[in-house]
Amino acid sequence: MLQAASFWDVDNFYQIRMYFYCLSINIYLYLLCHLKHLIMKSRTNLVLKILYILSWIIFVGVCIEAGGSIFSAFYFLYVGDKHARTFWVGNDLSSLYTYGRVHFFAETLLISIASVMKACIFYLIIKNLDPKKISMSQPFSKEVGRLIFNISYLSLFIGFISLWGVKYKEWLVEQGVKMPEIQYLRLGGADVWLFMGVILFVLAQIFKRGIEIQTENELTV
């Protein structure tokens, strides 16, 4: 008891605390120097790795959403009217179901296609952003060019599908069908998708020309 009391007396405790402070400051300085060095050395690689992890997270989320949309569409087509009010994230589509099963199928098909296309975009991104596959020594490769082209096509496709879905929903509302808001149906932002698709398409064309020039330069003897 006496030993314990002497160990935890004020002077000893102060010394131990000081040791901990010094140790933590040392660790902090060490990490700061080395992390700074690492970040300065390979900032692009670090950013790419972070983007890769983020893409994986988004891909999983979008896949769950796509799977949920498809499953609930087919499930409610099979089960029937009273369950259609719990369509995917609580959207009430019972009114649409009562209006017509064909319309219900068409609208849910559009939602499902848009979700699957979003999942496809992120699949392409994680497939090509793989740190083992992508080479930063030669980033202007045909694969990256093809990736940008594919993403632009998919974005345009999502844009058109969403636009179609929105117009279809508006028409259904005009017919007196009670429909949830567009953003709950995951069909919002059609114009943004179209804008992104067009911008990416232009960038892909420029990228393609850049790759052609690089290939020509490499094959000049």
Next chain:
Amino acid sequence: MPIIVNLDVMMAKRKMSLNELSEKVDLTLANLSILKTGKAKAVRFSTLEAICKVLNCQPGDILEFVE
């Protein structure tokens, strides 16, 4: 491509190997094989000049236009 590179023919005539030519012309083996196999998209005048000088020939002996 309608332009054919007859570098291998000229090398055979002069009995010169690709290694020897690359040393004399000061081009890498990879670049010379690109030229030899007809994969090249363009040839610099300086390269053509060096090859002609070493092989003692005219540019027309190395390059040929075929429809």
